[in-house]
Amino acid sequence: MTFNCKAPKPEYCSSNSVVSLTEMPEPQGRTVLAYPIQAESQHVLPMTLYPITLKFEEVVYKVKLDQKGWCSSGTWDTQEKTILNGITGIVFPGEILAMLGPSGSGKTTLLTALGGRLTGKLSGKIMYNSQPFSGSTKRRTGFVAQHDVLYPHLTVFETLLFTAMLRLPTSVTQDEKVQQVDQVITELGLTRCRNSMIGGPLFRGISGGEKKRVSIGQEMLINPSLLLLDEPTSGLDSTTAQRILTTIKRLASGGRTVVTTIHQPSSRLYHMFDKVILLSEGCPIYNGPASAALEYFSSIGFSTSMTVNPADFLLDLANGISPDSKQGSEQGEISEQEYTMVKKTLISAYEKNISTRLKAELCNVDANNPTKDSSRSIDMKAEQWCTSWQHQIKVLLQRGLRERRYEAFNRLRIFQVISVAILGGLLWWRTPTSHIADRIAMLFFFSVFWGFYPLYNAVFTFPHERSMLIKERSSGMYHLSSYFIARTVGDLPLELALPTAFVFIIYWMGGLKPDPLTFILSLCIVLYSVLVSQSLGLAFGAILMDVKQATTLASVTTLIFLISGGYYIQQIPPFIVWLKYLSYSYYSYKLLLGVQYSENDYYQCSEGGWCRVGDFPAVESIGLQHLWVDVCIMGVMLVGYRLIAYLALRRVR
Numbered sequence: 047m048t049f050n051c052k053a054p055k056p057e058y059c060s061s062n063s064v065v066s067l068t069e070m071p072e073p074q075g076r077t078v079l080a081y082p083i084q085a086e087s088q089h090v091l092p093m094t095l096y097p098i099t100l101k102f103e104e105v106v107y108k109v110k111l112d113q114k115g116w117c118s119s120g121t122w123d124t125q126e127k128t129i130l131n132g133i134t135g136i137v138f139p140g141e142i143l144a145m146l147g148p149s150g151s152g153k154t155t156l157l158t159a160l161g162g163r164l165t166g167k168l169s170g171k172i173m174y175n176s177q178p179f180s181g182s183t184k185r186r187t188g189f190v191a192q193h194d195v196l197y198p199h200l201t202v203f204e205t206l207l208f209t210a211m212l213r214l215p216t217s218v219t220q221d222e223k224v225q226q227v228d229q230v231i232t233e234l235g236l237t238r239c240r241n242s243m244i245g246g247p248l249f250r251g252i253s254g255g256e257k258k259r260v261s262i263g264q265e266m267l268i269n270p271s272l273l274l275l276d277e278p279t280s281g282l283d284s285t286t287a288q289r290i291l292t293t294i295k296r297l298a299s300g301g302r303t304v305v306t307t308i309h310q311p312s313s314r315l316y317h318m319f320d321k322v323i324l325l326s327e328g329c330p331i332y333n334g335p336a337s338a339a340l341e342y343f344s345s346i347g348f349s350t351s352m353t354v355n356p357a358d359f360l361l362d363l364a365n366g367i368s369p370d371s372k373q374g375s376e377q378g379e380i381s382e383q384e385y386t387m388v389k390k391t392l393i394s395a396y397e398k399n400i401s402t403r404l405k406a407e408l409c410n411v412d413a414n415n416p417t418k419d420s421s422r423s424i425d426m427k428a429e430q431w432c433t434s435w436q437h438q439i440k441v442l443l444q445r446g447l448r449e450r451r452y453e454a455f456n457r458l459r460i461f462q463v464i465s466v467a468i469l470g471g472l473l474w475w476r477t478p479t480s481h482i483a484d485r486i487a488m489l490f491f492f493s494v495f496w497g498f499y500p501l502y503n504a505v506f507t508f509p510h511e512r513s514m515l516i517k518e519r520s521s522g523m524y525h526l527s528s529y530f531i532a533r534t535v536g537d538l539p540l541e542l543a544l545p546t547a548f549v550f551i552i553y554w555m556g557g558l559k560p561d562p563l564t565f566i567l568s569l570c571i572v573l574y575s576v577l578v579s580q581s582l583g584l585a586f587g588a589i590l591m592d593v594k595q596a597t598t599l600a601s602v603t604t605l606i607f608l609i610s611g612g613y614y615i616q617q618i619p620p621f622i623v624w625l626k627y628l629s630y631s632y633y634s635y636k637l638l639l640g641v642q643y644s645e646n647d648y649y650q651c652s653e654g655g656w657c658r659v660g661d662f663p664a665v666e667s668i669g670l671q672h673l674w675v676d677v678c679i680m681g682v683m684l685v686g687y688r689l690i691a692y693l694a695l696r697r698v699r
Contacts, residue, residue, distance in 0.1 A: 096186060097139035097301045098174050098271045101408060105133045105170035107155055129155050131328045134404045142304040146357060147325035147364050153307040154276055160305060161189045161274045163520050165699055185522040188265030192276040194257040195517045197449045198246030202239050206230060206263055208445045212523050213268045215432045230266055233293060234259040255282045273297060275306040284312060291315050313355040326364040331392040333400055346395040363392060438524040442532035467548040471555025480650040486664050488556050489638040490613040492572055496545050497631035498604045500576045504583025505596045512591055515698060530692050545576050559642050567641040575634035578680050581687035588694035607631045616667035630683050633676040639665060640673045
């Protein structure tokens with residue numbers, strides 16, 4: 047059942063105050079550390095912290111449901127569901143705000159909205175030091191998602207070190223970044239698994255709780271002004287959860303603003319929160335100090351004589367279960383009427399008692415922060431990236447090579463290519479020059495195999511890294527162009543090494559033209575075709591971002607290219623002949639023929655008889671002129687496909 051919990055839209059303060067991030071004083075007049083460590087620890091790295099006051103007013107978020115059918119006006123009847131309904135609050139530096147509520151109450155949606163990561167029909171105001179979300183705010187925000195997104199083949203230390211290298215400024219030396227990583231590992235209790243791989247679906251790595259701590263450690267490294275955590279204690283035992291919350295509490299005490307969702311916290315964890323928002327079906331039913339929650343609900347008639355965990359009590363109320371009906375609810379006997387009455391009472395009490403107080407608090411905050419003339423040029427230094435474009439490429443390239451060192455040169459792929467090369471060499475063993483049809487078939491096999499094999503491998507590239515790309519781009523970790531260049535360049539060792547070995551084997555076994563220059567040109571053409579094929583695969587994967595759909599499209603494309611490649615059908619009907627000019631395998635095949643033969647070469651076509659190569663039907667139909675034009679066309683394809691892939695990645699959110 048859905049309740050209309052949205053109060054009438056209030057008249058907010060008329061102040062349009064804007065405060066620069068740099069104008070906020072550091073909390074309690076003390077230096078804030080990049081990572082709050084024990085007092086007895088040494089080698090502390092001081093870094094500036096810009097405290098952020100987070101304010102959100104009347105946040106409403108709606109999503110469209112599936113179309114139900116035709117309405118009377120003859121148009122599709124679309125319905126909307128309200129996920130968040132008029133939520134208001136404020137969190138100051140040094141405070142922890144915990145969002146509680148049953149599953150589906152809107153906790154994660156609200157947290158995502160506060161992190162500037164929610165797209166769709168979102169209304170209301172979310173302000174950071176009285177300013178809207180910006181690039182500088184994004185790079186000062188740490189966001190820990192509920193589901194850990196980590197590279198499986200990197201160790202714990204490597205994961206944190208590469209994060210530090212990308213997110214800490216270049217003014218921090220490499221040794222200091224390593225020291226920061228060591229401090230985080232020690233603080234989060236990850237020393238035992240420091241050199242263990244993260245692990246994934248295909249092989250075992252560290253435990254789920256350790257993965258969660260690594261995810262939190264990634265955000266702790268950057269000294270965030272605003273830290274958002276979605277279920278940080280999910281899957282952890284009570285001792286580890288206590289340890290995590292203690293660390294988060296210490297982070298907040300250093301002047302950070304912390305907002306977290308949490309599921310069923312223990313009483314020890316609950317009392318560590320400064321403020322609590324209790325949600326029920328997207329509606330707020332409590333917003334205030336955690337210590338005052340029980341007293342508030344007691345004042346509106348919901349009290350219990352038992353000593354209970356406050357979080358359990360609040361969740362019961364959010365589920366429409368009053369203390370008096372709890373015993374009945376345990377037996378499944380709570381009535382719909384009683385459920386409705388409890389929810390209406392809680393919502394009405396919130397609008398009467400809490401909503402007014404929140405409006406007054408927000409107005410006081412605006413009144414105490416008058417507009418300053420210098421506010422328009424806010425912290426221009428903060429708008430810049432922490433690291434240079436070249437540094438991002440270098441680090442991402444190192445990380446990519448380490449992550450794919452097991453995947454790229456695995457034995458199965460090497461065996462696959464080498465075995466095909468040897469088998470092909472045996473089938474075309476020392477093919478005589480008189481068997482020109484067989485030699486041409488071998489060249490077509492070159493163009494087909496290395497025109498399609500890299501395409502299917504490249505299709506998986508971006509769909510598999512979609513979640514990681516979204517996570518890191520949302521954090522402002524690097525330019526998209528840095529990632530794109532590093533990712534594509536990092537694939538070159540595998541993409542070029544295997545076809546090189548393939549050509550070395552089958553070229554000489556097959557008895558093709560034994561001339562070093564011809565061999566080198568043939569190898570260059572094959573590698574050129576590999577790069578073009580890979581580019582098309584990257585474009586398919588980036589456009590669709592779905593492995594199944596991209597693979598299907600690649601299959602259809604390769605089939606069309608195979609048929610129209612100039613070997614199977616030599617006289618294509620004029621109305622569809624344009625298809626072959628879209629096929630890079632056609633140009634690769636033509637170039638391979640062009641370096642092996644010229645039109646005026648001769649071959650033995652019968653005993654004692656010689657024929658001109660240019661008159662052979664397969665060669666005559668494809669022609670051996672204008673080879674440099676074909677090279678340029680493939681170059682346009684190479685650049686064009688990669689540009690399409692890059693532009694498609696810009697749409698990923």
